[in-house]
Amino acid sequence: MGNLDFPSNKVMVDGDTGMDIYGPGLKNEIGEYNCFLNAIIQSLWHLRRFRDEYFRRSSSGHVHVGEPCVICALSDIFISLSTPSIDTRREAVAPTSLRVALSNLYPDSNFFQEGEMNDASEVLGVIFDCLHQSLPCAPVVRVGSWDCTGLSCIAHSVFGMDIIERMNCDNCGLESRHLNYTTYFRIINASALRTMKVMYPENSFDELLNLVEMNHQLACDPEDRGCGKLNYIHHFLSIQPHVFVTSKLSISF
Ligand SMILES: [Zn+2]
Ligand SMILES: [Zn+2]
Ligand SMILES: [Zn+2]
Numbered sequence: 461m462g463n464l465d466f467p468s469n470k471v472m473v474d475g476d477t478g479m480d481i482y483g484p485g486l487k488n489e490i491g492e493y494n495c496f497l498n499a500i501i502q503s504l505w506h507l508r509r510f511r512d513e514y515f516r517r518s519s520s521g522h523v524h525v526g527e528p529c530v531i532c533a534l535s536d537i538f539i540s541l542s543t544p545s546i547d548t549r550r551e552a553v554a555p556t557s558l559r560v561a562l563s564n565l566y567p568d569s570n571f572f573q574e575g576e577m578n579d580a581s582e583v584l585g586v587i588f589d590c591l592h593q594s595l596p597c598a599p600v601v602r603v604g605s606w607d608c609t610g611l612s613c614i615a616h617s618v619f620g621m622d623i624i625e626r627m628n629c630d631n632c633g634l635e636s637r638h639l640n641y642t643t644y645f646r647i648i649n650a651s652a653l654r655t656m657k658v659m660y661p662e663n664s665f666d667e668l669l670n671l672v673e674m675n676h677q678l679a680c681d682p683e684d685r686g687c688g689k690l691n692y693i694h695h696f697l698s699i700q701p702h703v704f705v706t707s708k709l710s711i712s713f
Contacts, residue, residue, distance in 0.1 A: 484540065484541060484543070484551070484552055484553050485552045485553070486498040486501060486502060486537075486541075486552055486553050486554075486555055487551075487552040487553060487554045487555065491575060492574070492575060493575060493576060493577040493578075494555050494559070496577065496578050496579060496580040496583060497555050497558065497559060497562075497572075497578075497580075497583055498555055499580050500580055500583050500584050500587065501534070501537055501541075501555055501558070504534075504587075505538055505541050505542075507618070507703060509618060509702055509703070510614065510618050510703070511538065511542075513614050513617075513618070514534075514535070514538065514614060515535075515538065517595045517614060518531055518532075518535045518594075518595070519535075522594040522595050523593065523594045523595075524594070525565075525590040525593050525594045526561050526562075526564055526565050526590070527561075527564055528557065528560065528561045528564070529561060529594075530558065530561040530562060530565070530586075530587065530590040530594075531590060531591065531594045531595075532561075533557040533558040533560075533561040534558055534587070536557060537553055537555060537557070537558055540553040541553055556574070559572060559574055560574070562583065562586060562587075565586065565590075572586075581645065584644070585644065585645070588615040588619060588644050589615075591613070591614055591615040592613055592615045592616065595613060595614055595615075615644070616642060617702070618701065618702045618703055619644050619701050619702075619703055620642050620643070620644060620699070620701055621642065621643055621644070621646070621697055621699065621700070621701050621704075622640070622641075622642050622697070622698045622699040623639075623640070623641055623642070623643060623695055623696070623697060623698070624638075624639070624640055624695070624696040624698050625637065625638070625639040625640075625641075625693055625694065625695055625696075626638050626639075626693070626694055626696075627678065627680065627681070627691050627692070627693050627694065628691070628694065629680040629686060629687060629689060629691050630689075630691060631680065631687050631689040631691075632680060632686065632687040632689070634680055634681075634684065634685065634686045634687070636680060636681040636684040636686050637678065637681055637684075637693060644701075648669060648672055648673075649672065650708060652672045652675065653668060653669070653672055656668045656671045656672055665706075673695065674692055676692070676693065677690040677691060677692055677693075678690065678691065678693060679691075
């Protein structure tokens with residue numbers, strides 16, 4: 461594919477010339493292994509709600525994260541990507557600055573080093589974390605054990621899921637194992653999902669996900685004066701994210 465990791469995206473037709481206007485695309489030379497990073501940059505950039513909010517927040521001042529700053533590096537790439545052109549030979553945008561910023565966060569490892577392949581979901585997690593640190597609520601308000609209120613932090617307001625977990629014992633009636641946490645990811649075992657589909661072919665995708673989650677049982681917490689009987693954990697989504705994506709990750713050993 462040469463310089464372009466993705467086909468250039470035709471964004472509009474020029475009013476004067478009638479020619480197609482293209483976005484510049486992202487650079488991925490042989491041996492750079494930028495595909496995992498480019499996939500994330502491109503996906504974030506195409507989410508209008510995220511992109512608009514990102515420009516608005518990062519330009520009005522943010523706390524720099526890392527040296528060089530991850531947020532500034534992503535911002536520069538977004539600005540280059542949002543400059544459309546009728547010249548399809550225009551140079552693709554290099555994601556190098558973001559790569560360097562990310563790898564400098566982990567000086568003692570080869571995490572995100574140039575020329576190394578990494579996992580796209582790990583990059584996304586780190587970018588979310590940097591956003592959370594750089595554009596905090598002002599003043600930062602912590603509610604219970606939630607990471608943040610989720611209202612003014614872009615990472616949490618767009619992608620975060622606030623989950624409440626608890627167990628109600630059907631033997632002794634004790635309510636235990638309370639947990640409140642914010643997460644961006646819900647990882648489900650794909651083969652468990654396939655097994656569930658074979659067992660319940662008529663069920664919808666979300667019902668199957670629920671059934672897989674119901675596979676796990678824990679003891680009614682003896683440390684909380686519980687009776688020790690196995691019960692299901694209930695998960696409640698208290699705040700829904702604006703964006704939720706399902707994806708399949710293959711790992712071979
Ligand atoms: Zn910065
Ligand atoms: Zn946050
Ligand atoms: Zn019990």
